[in-house]
Amino acid sequence: MTDTLAPPAAVTPTGPVPPRRRSRPYRPGRPSLTARIVRTVLLLLGALVTLFPFYAMVVLSFKPTGPVTFPDSLLPWPFSTEAYDQVIGAKSVLRWMWNTVVYSVVSVVGVLLFASMAGYAFAKKRFPGKEAMFWSFLAMLMVPYHVTMIPTFIIIAELNGVDSYWGMIVPTLANAQAVFLMRQFIASLPDSLFEAARLDGCSEWRVYVSIVLPLIKPIMATLGVFVFLWHWNDFLWPLIVGQSLDMRTLTTGIASLQQENVALNMLLAGSVVAFVPIFMAYLIGQRYFTEGVSTTGIKG
């Protein structure tokens, strides 16, 4: 997504899904045979169209360099790992992979830490200016990311943060949507949990570490998965901040290969390398992706 910094822009304060009214879902009798056949055919067609680009990406990446024709090239042979050898050996793909891992993982940790701290205070504590602060966070979700991107870049450039990890990561930690979701979740926890610990003489930090953090694991998982996804796939911000060859991420690196007119099999080999981690994450944590969208409307 182009707007890692601004996933907030996608969420309106009105919220995605109105309060749940869990009544018995409607379960009619089994649809007629014709209806089931039509449904299956349409779904298979949809799945075919959806999966075709992935199939093409994988198959064409395992081809020797040469002209690509359709449909012959979509057969799994001739098979060759030449493109992978080249793209991993001669190009900086592994370096870009490392950059992407750093960018994604550090951002996830940072966003979760700062957002959970702020979310806890907004949900369970009272302090002057709280409402004004919270509403200004929400109001900023309306401003398109691209409006703030240029001044943010200038700030980073003035601080000599261009082509550095911190310059790439730190601005993305100001994720107001994360604070909003954290606050929603923590507000739903009973106060008594925190009061008990406080009566036992725990410091506020202790309460946060040993009571709040374990309780918010579900929202941490959901949010963590999405923050990871946004950063892994982020493009425009890394494109302008990580300009040197060594500071590219997988997305900006592959785009740069493409602009150098590298052969298709190599481009696709690079794409497969970039896709496998997110695909694995999707296979393992699919529940968090789909439930995150369904229950919070968080933008994919």
Added chain:
Amino acid sequence: MVALPAGRTRRPRRPSAREAGTALLFVLPFLLLFIVFRFGPAIAGAVLGFTDYTIGGEAGFVGLDNFRRLVEDSTFWSALRVTVIFTAISVPLSMIASLAMAVLTRRMFRGVKLFRSIFFLPVVTSLVLAGVVFTWVFSEGGPWSQAMGALGLPAGSWLADSVLVVPALVLVSVWSRFGYGMLILLARMQDIPAELEEAALTDGASAWQRFRYVTLPQLRPALFFVAIIETTVSFQVFDTIYVMTGGGPVRSSYTLVYMLYDQGFKYFDLGYASAVGVALFVLTIIVALIQRLTLGREK
């Protein structure tokens, strides 16, 4: 969705200075980040539009010059037109696809979860990767051009055609987005009270009538939500254009965000790029208001 702070009614006393102090410490790290990297830049973004700032140079106040230049710049009008056309085709198509797939995967049957997972897969896929693959899909002699040729429609590379390039980019966008809307609509569909549809069924309503007069009205808020999100996403489309067309051929896929990138980071005219950003903001607000007035009105 925005709940009142919990505990307010039970503890009406004012917070002690100590309590407020610790609370502020918890907010402080995020607050600083927010002020420096969101709030400040949002203000600065608007202000920069009135300057001739370039990287490393001084920012001189130039009044409305950038905006005057924008209004006279045919590139801007063409970018605005491309952005609006792209969004106007992309949002309805993507919503229709989302709705169709949500309806098809609504009931439980064997394999339904697999289908839902497949349809959501493009949403987690980077648009750069999608762009690389679809560049081949739409290439001369590629799958799309052959399929179109077989159907007697315009063959050849759609990406090289100044009219068909936008529809081609729309198709990529729909492919990558419909799974998101599908999940939102599915979540809402599960909440439609069974009594409503059962009542319609006993009244002898056909499947289409039940969909049209029971399901669809119930989905209205969710559809509105998806429309807003997809409009925002479409207005900001960039990655696929960067990879697939570079704004071409001859600026026929050159959008506002692409112009912002071009002016800011190719020509380093950050003042002018900020003016484009302000225009994008205004456009977003106008469209959000129109959507609220038409789609979002309460019954």
